[in-house]
Amino acid sequence: MEVTRDLIRAGLAQARYITTDAVETVLYLALTLERPLLIEGPAGAGKTEIGKVLAETLHAELIRLQCYEGLDEAKALYEWNYQKQLLRIQADRDQGLSGEEVTQHVFSREYLLERPLLRAITTPRRAVLLIDEIDKADEEFEAFLLELLSDFQVSIPELGTIRAQHRPVVVLTSNRARELSEALRRRCLYLWLDFPGVEKEREIVGLKVPELEPRLQEHVARFVSGLRKLDLHKAPSIAETLDWARALRALQIRELNPAAVRQTLNLVLKHEEDIRKAEGKVSSLLAAATK
Amino acid sequence: MKDQLLGFFDALRQAGMTPSTSESLDAAAAVASTGIERPVLREVLAATLIKDHADRATFDDVFDRYFALPLHARAAGRKAEPARDGEGTGRGGPGAGRGQQPEGESGRGMDQKHAQRAGEERERARTARELAKRRGLLAKPFRGMDGRDVEALRELVAELSRRLRVRWSRRVARAARGRLDLRRTIRRSLSRGGVPIELLLRAPRPGKPDLLALVDLSYSTATAAEFLLALLAPARGFLRHVTVLAYVDRPCAVSFEGGHLVPHEPLDLNARSDFGSVLKLLAERYDVALGRNTLLLVLGDARNNRRPPRADLLRQLHRDVRSVVWLNPEPLERWNTGDSVMASYERHTDALMAAWSPRTLSAALDELARVSLG
Numbered sequence: 001m002e003v004t005r006d007l008i009r010a011g012l013a014q015a016r017y018i019t020t021d022a023v024e025t026v027l028y029l030a031l032t033l034e035r036p037l038l039i040e041g042p043a044g045a046g047k048t049e050i051g052k053v054l055a056e057t058l059h060a061e062l063i064r065l066q067c068y069e070g071l072d073e074a075k076a077l078y079e080w081n082y083q084k085q086l087l088r089i090q091a092d093r094d095q096g097l098s099g100e101e102v103t104q105h106v107f108s109r110e111y112l113l114e115r116p117l118l119r120a121i122t123t124p125r126r127a128v129l130l131i132d133e134i135d136k137a138d139e140e141f142e143a144f145l146l147e148l149l150s151d152f153q154v155s156i157p158e159l160g161t162i163r164a165q166h167r168p169v170v171v172l173t174s175n176r177a178r179e180l181s182e183a184l185r186r187r188c189l190y191l192w193l194d195f196p197g198v199e200k201e202r203e204i205v206g207l208k209v210p211e212l213e214p215r216l217q218e219h220v221a222r223f224v225s226g227l228r229k230l231d232l233h234k235a236p237s238i239a240e241t242l243d244w245a246r247a248l249r250a251l252q253i254r255e256l257n258p259a260a261v262r263q264t265l266n267l268v269l270k271h272e273e274d275i276r277k278a279e280g281k282v283s284s285l286l287a288a289a290t291k
Numbered sequence: 292m293k294d295q296l297l298g299f300f301d302a303l304r305q306a307g308m309t310p311s312t313s314e315s316l317d318a319a320a321a322v323a324s325t326g327i328e329r330p331v332l333r334e335v336l337a338a339t340l341i342k343d344h345a346d347r348a349t350f351d352d353v354f355d356r357y358f359a360l361p362l363h364a365r366a367a368g369r370k371a372e373p374a375r376d377g378e379g380t381g382r383g384g385p386g387a388g389r390g391q392q393p394e395g396e397s398g399r400g401m402d403q404k405h406a407q408r409a410g411e412e413r414e415r416a417r418t419a420r421e422l423a424k425r426r427g428l429l430a431k432p433f434r435g436m437d438g439r440d441v442e443a444l445r446e447l448v449a450e451l452s453r454r455l456r457v458r459w460s461r462r463v464a465r466a467a468r469g470r471l472d473l474r475r476t477i478r479r480s481l482s483r484g485g486v487p488i489e490l491l492l493r494a495p496r497p498g499k500p501d502l503l504a505l506v507d508l509s510y511s512t513a514t515a516a517e518f519l520l521a522l523l524a525p526a527r528g529f530l531r532h533v534t535v536l537a538y539v540d541r542p543c544a545v546s547f548e549g550g551h552l553v554p555h556e557p558l559d560l561n562a563r564s565d566f567g568s569v570l571k572l573l574a575e576r577y578d579v580a581l582g583r584n585t586l587l588l589v590l591g592d593a594r595n596n597r598r599p600p601r602a603d604l605l606r607q608l609h610r611d612v613r614s615v616v617w618l619n620p621e622p623l624e625r626w627n628t629g630d631s632v633m634a635s636y637e638r639h640t641d642a643l644m645a646a647w648s649p650r651t652l653s654a655a656l657d658e659l660a661r662v663s664l665g
Contacts, residue, residue: 021330021334022330022334025335025338028325029324029325029338032324033317033324033339040344041344069457069458070465083488086487086488090486186314186342188342189317189338189339190337190338190339190342190344192347194414197408198407198411199407199408229414
């Protein structure tokens with residue numbers, strides 16, 4: 001499938017993902033240059049969503065690897081199915097097979113547990129590999145990942161080298177909990193995904209919660225944007241904005257006023273301190289949002 | 292266009308960024324496939340050359356200077372791409388271009404949108420600058436820090452120490468699982484025809500280690516010492532007993548409360564460092580705290596003012612305690628220069644690590660967990 005900018009624009013529209021021209025450009029580049037794409041930005045700005053949307057656009061399988069402290073090759077790449085191998089050895093021995101034959105049986109693909117990274121390489125279809133929150137994994141894992149990302153091949157001592165049939169599209173996301181290595185950054189294209197501006201967020205609300213009055217949609221977007229400028233523990237994510245919009249709709253609130261905001265604020269802010277801080281500023285935020 | 296790109300890479304390098312050859316090739320290939328429309332060109336070059344949002348503000352500066360628009364095109368350019376804040380670009384404030392727009396288009400809605408976008412751009416540049424500041428602080432040598440840096444560092448401590456705690460707890464959990472017990476595994480396998488279906492593990496080493504931290508509080512290392520103690524504070528859950536001793540020329544019990552060091556006996560900060568006599572007094576007065584289960588953590592530059600280093604005492608201690616880990620808050624190239632006698636102590640440590648900046652110090656503490664808990 002030829003990748004064009006129109007294709008991406010259409011794909012994003014179909015997946016109902018609203019974004020800026022800058023992001024579109026970078027996605028296009030990632031697909032044409034076949035480079036992994038590293039996305040950084042605040043939590044809840046839609047980084048993971050990009051991986052999903054890309055898969056939908058390309059009609060590709062989405063393979064997701066969620067990183068965490070202590071993630072290792074056995075969980076990310078492959079592992080031998082130890083118990084199953086033992087059973088096979090038992091069965092083979094009963095049949096009087098030679099050691100060589102047994103080895104051949106036991107070290108075959110059938111006894112290999114494919115983890116996400118290996119699956120992304122071996123899958124016959126084109127795949128989008130989403131490596132989520134790479135900053136949570138250890139540095140050692142990152143180094144190991146580098147090798148994979150440059151060659152898209154894996155060497156399994158007992159089986160030989162497995163090469164990717166189709167280069168998967170790789171998307172990595174990071175919340176900057178840890179600084180990623182220079183080497184990894186160099187191999188990737190880079191995208192900083194910030195919260196959308198008021199205008200874009202209003203569009204998103206309009207698309208996902210169309211039942212809400214347009215005027216209220218705009219007020220919600222502006223209010224949340226004001227909230228994000230406060231120095232909070234965790235700024236409200238886009239998903240939380242949408243939750244809030246849906247709640248306003250469900251509660252049949254027709255206008256943002258201090259009482260309504262206080263009643264529903266816990267949908268956008270999830271820390272007690274944040275809520276307290278925001279409550280003190282509700283009136284000034286409201287004035288800015290509804291002017 | 293090729294020459295222009297090469298010139299641009301040079302301009303970036305002059306601004307202190309280091310696009311590699313492969314990144315430059317990427318950039319060229321990307322430009323070839325997307326064209327050179329100005330706003331697109333900006334994003335394309337940024338995505339291929341700038342791999343950290345912290346560098347974005349500098350990049351935008353260089354881009355604006357290098358691909359400057361001719362004067363008459365600026366007004367039009369402003370319309371085509373989002374207005375950027377004029378800081379340091381020499382292109383005038385956000386208002387400059389807008390005034391020149393044709394009457395028909397400069398309605399209120401248009402104006403408002405422009406203002407909004409300009410605000411968003413400013414916001415983005417601000418984030419970038421903050422990230423750059425933070426990165427700079429983490430890499431800054433303790434030696435060159437002033438009061439403002441120390442203040443900013445305090446704000447980072449909570450985040451860094453939380454991360455450290457996560458890593459430590461994982462080490463501990465892994466250690467608690469214990470190593471494979473071959474004898475019991477094989478014995479158990481006999482009941483299944485010699486197939487070791489179940490793996491049995493040896494019981495983990497019981498008890499948490501004691502920590503004795505010995506930190507140099509003399510002028511040259513005080514910032515590093517305070518940062519170390521702040522980072523260690525939440526790690527206490529993994530340790531049984533923690534003793535903190537500060538020293539200049541003699542050890543002195545201190546406690547670390549609310550982010551500040553509180554000495555329990557008078558401590559002469561202006562004395563001349565003498566680690567030899569510190570070791571002597573340590574062995575005499577604190578031998579209770581130095582057992583087989585003690586992890587001795589030293590933070591110091593091993594600058595002894597030409598007094599006897601008494602490395603023999605450290606050797607003795609090394610034999611008595613669980614492990615000795617030394618953190619040196621000086622850059623590697625300064626060790627063993629002048630009055631530094633690092634080499635004579637190095638032999639009697641389990642690990643010696645450089646900890647001259649917040650980043651290297653936190654990395655060293657990671658390593659410490661591996662040495663002492665894993």
